[in-house]
Amino acid sequence: MPDSILRIAVPSPRYRIFDYLPPPDCNPAILRPGVRVRVPFGRRQAIGFLVEISDRTDVNPDALRPAQTVLDTEPVLPADVLALLHWAQRYYHHPLGEVFAAALPVLLRHGEPATPPAQAPRWRIAAAGQEALATASNLRRAPAQRLLLDHLADHPGGVLAESLRSVVRDATTTLRALRARGWVESISPAAAATPSSQIPASQSIPALNDAQAAAVAAVTAELGRFRVFLLEGITGSGKTEVYLRLIETVLAHGRQILVLVPEIGLTPQLLARFRERLQKPLATLHSGLGDRERLNAWLQARDGTAGVVVGTRSAVFAPAQNLGLIIVDEEHDPSFKQQDGFRYHARDLAVIRGQQLGIPVVLGSATPALESCHNVQRGRYRLLSLPERVGGGGEPPIEILDMRRQPLIDGLSRPLLERVRLHLARDEQVLLFLNRRGFAPALFCHECGWLSQCRHCDARMTLHLRQHRLICHHCGDNRPIDIACPICGSVDLRALGHGTERLETALRHEFSDVGIARIDRDNTRRRGRLESLLADVRNGERRLLIGTQMLAKGHHFPDVTLVGIVDADQGLYGIDFRAGERMAQLILQVAGRAGRADKPGTVIIQTHHPDHPLLRGLVSRGYPAFAAEALAERQSTLLPPFAYQALLRADAADPEQVTAFLRVARALAEPVVDGVELLGPAPAPMERRAGRYRAQLLLQAAQRHELHRLLDLWLPHLRDRHSDHRVRWSLDVDPMELY
Numbered sequence: 001m002p003d004s005i006l007r008i009a010v011p012s013p014r015y016r017i018f019d020y021l022p023p024p025d026c027n028p029a030i031l032r033p034g035v036r037v038r039v040p041f042g043r044r045q046a047i048g049f050l051v052e053i054s055d056r057t058d059v060n061p062d063a064l065r066p067a068q069t070v071l072d073t074e075p076v077l078p079a080d081v082l083a084l085l086h087w088a089q090r091y092y093h094h095p096l097g098e099v100f101a102a103a104l105p106v107l108l109r110h111g112e113p114a115t116p117p118a119q120a121p122r123w124r125i126a127a128a129g130q131e132a133l134a135t136a137s138n139l140r141r142a143p144a145q146r147l148l149l150d151h152l153a154d155h156p157g158g159v160l161a162e163s164l165r166s167v168v169r170d171a172t173t174t175l176r177a178l179r180a181r182g183w184v185e186s187i188s189p190a191a192a193a194t195p196s197s198q199i200p201a202s203q204s205i206p207a208l209n210d211a212q213a214a215a216v217a218a219v220t221a222e223l224g225r226f227r228v229f230l231l232e233g234i235t236g237s238g239k240t241e242v243y244l245r246l247i248e249t250v251l252a253h254g255r256q257i258l259v260l261v262p263e264i265g266l267t268p269q270l271l272a273r274f275r276e277r278l279q280k281p282l283a284t285l286h287s288g289l290g291d292r293e294r295l296n297a298w299l300q301a302r303d304g305t306a307g308v309v310v311g312t313r314s315a316v317f318a319p320a321q322n323l324g325l326i327i328v329d330e331e332h333d334p335s336f337k338q339q340d341g342f343r344y345h346a347r348d349l350a351v352i353r354g355q356q357l358g359i360p361v362v363l364g365s366a367t368p369a370l371e372s373c374h375n376v377q378r379g380r381y382r383l384l385s386l387p388e389r390v391g392g393g394g395e396p397p398i399e400i401l402d403m404r405r406q407p408l409i410d411g412l413s414r415p416l417l418e419r420v421r422l423h424l425a426r427d428e429q430v431l432l433f434l435n436r437r438g439f440a441p442a443l444f445c446h447e448c449g450w451l452s453q454c455r456h457c458d459a460r461m462t463l464h465l466r467q468h469r470l471i472c473h474h475c476g477d478n479r480p481i482d483i484a485c486p487i488c489g490s491v492d493l494r495a496l497g498h499g500t501e502r503l504e505t506a507l508r509h510e511f512s513d514v515g516i517a518r519i520d521r522d523n524t525r526r527r528g529r530l531e532s533l534l535a536d537v538r539n540g541e542r543r544l545l546i547g548t549q550m551l552a553k554g555h556h557f558p559d560v561t562l563v564g565i566v567d568a569d570q571g572l573y574g575i576d577f578r579a580g581e582r583m584a585q586l587i588l589q590v591a592g593r594a595g596r597a598d599k600p601g602t603v604i605i606q607t608h609h610p611d612h613p614l615l616r617g618l619v620s621r622g623y624p625a626f627a628a629e630a631l632a633e634r635q636s637t638l639l640p641p642f643a644y645q646a647l648l649r650a651d652a653a654d655p656e657q658v659t660a661f662l663r664v665a666r667a668l669a670e671p672v673v674d675g676v677e678l679l680g681p682a683p684a685p686m687e688r689r690a691g692r693y694r695a696q697l698l699l700q701a702a703q704r705h706e707l708h709r710l711l712d713l714w715l716p717h718l719r720d721r722h723s724d725h726r727v728r729w730s731l732d733v734d735p736m737e738l739y
């Protein structure tokens, strides 16, 4: 019997740890948990993480294989991140190997050394380049150079030439041209971490108003202790300024700050503002980075060169070793929840990390999640409010526009169109929000009623006229638009409902002389397109904005004086119990994009349900009142946050197999259900998706610990008993979506 068994978490859906012998020539005594180990895994190789060294194994010792190589001398993740990952593994019941992998940049997952690359030169923008950017006419005819310069301006720490390839196609030639003009310069790797030609720490640091000062003081008083604050304030109320003050204080104490932002909240404007104000280098972690850039930023967080780490969801695992504060901006944002694989909630994990480290956590939002409001109500979080826009003015007035019996022009009522016309005539800007891309959600036959169903999903295919295709937004299947009805042959096929593309067409017709910017996923796919649309809006070339929720975050449109919510009804009667909360948050987020303190803008909501109580509450009394009402409703119906949920989802090609699996799952849970309600098996709201049948079992408990006790006892049985590989299943703890 060997005396040192390496217990290794291998990224794999299998819920177990794998045992190996140490590699030949390796002294296991020097190995520490958290180092990466390359191991044979089935017929391939994998990179796993050493969890512990044991003198026991449940595997037949003769069947043990030796690991191949140990990749690190030091654990690749600091101890506190390891502790967080172990916590997350237990809470979300996800395989440890995959949990570890989620915390690492892709290159480390693939076995690259966890050290900065030796001598690759990095490039940064030179002072002359900054000037060239400022005089835009210089670059009008060199869009590739402009893109590269923009990118470099966003990365004062310098960028490796290879990672520029993801910015423009012919990066080498473009870079050469920029060098020839003296607009870029190379820097030695050592200098890379220090920001270039740093603008002297800003001249204009505003004096805080009373509410901001109180918020800053409250958090500052708790530095060095675990405490969660909910910083509630409408857009423009000065939350970011509060973050900056706190960050400066924590930096002055020599500690690091982690800032989590939603996926589309990480805008160049936000980063520019942070960089301008903060003395220490800042590292960003988000999906837009090349693998090498991401690894470098990650290493800068780990070795402490980066004082501030700003990132999206997975940055909650950033390896900063000396954190003094965690900030989660727009804490209500759904993108903090990972929706597949390891389904963690980054805001919730940020709170756990703060607790493990004994440091404060600040959650900021104009429209906090009901979960967070509830935590304030029961005294767990402390509320800090910023009730006014800086410079005066409250929230923009909201009007409800009753669409019933109104003639509609492509989803737009006459009164709304008239208001749009009025604002445009005054040379102002207008934003119309419709959270549905494409031309129309379906095509139908006026003769027989046929609808453009997807062959693989219980869903309709969306009509995209620009691309001349019907596209399923759920499985991606697409085909040319039918010319005649496949059932009756009629050619009278019509678009059903409205998407942003249709809105754009209608508005082009109505306002032919006004520039329109449609901002949705379809129209911004091309690199640089979003930026150029936004630039056109800023300089007034396009004054009518149409967009989906892409518009709801990060960007600010000071000249917009009218915001129209084209269709609020989706949210009012959605199948998900969170639909109303989402809609309220989206409405206010979109409203917050517009105007300035002296010109706050008006919001008009089109609806067929003008008397809906939640909508009324939101409009007449604002978000806090809405939240209180919505919470009362959740309490009376015993829904989260007054109950705790876990969702067992399953799918298979054959519906029988899914149901059979879920019945077994339910039967296995029944003996241990104390305090937990089992709901289902029931078909998923969209039963068929991408050709697979989906069903689910919902577990709900009034007490969190009862739910988790059940999961702890039940899941091992389920994993043992589940042998039907035709059925895929997953568990979602604290699901944010019930389908």
Ligand code: ADP
Pocket (backbone or CB within 6 Å): 206, 207, 208, 209, 212, 233, 234, 235, 236, 237, 238, 239, 240, 241, 242, 390
């Ligand atoms: P939020 O993050 O809540 O949207 P910001 O912090 O971005 O609000 O503040 C909105 C605007 O007001 C910004 O331009 C900011 O520079 C400015 N601002 C913030 N606080 C103050 C203050 N105390 N005095 C003057 N201007 C301020």
Ligand code: ZN
Pocket (backbone or CB within 6 Å): 445, 446, 447, 448, 449, 450, 485, 486, 487, 488, 489, 490
């Ligand atoms: Zn027909």
Ligand code: ZN
Pocket (backbone or CB within 6 Å): 454, 455, 456, 457, 459, 472, 473, 474, 475, 476, 477, 689, 690
């Ligand atoms: Zn489909």
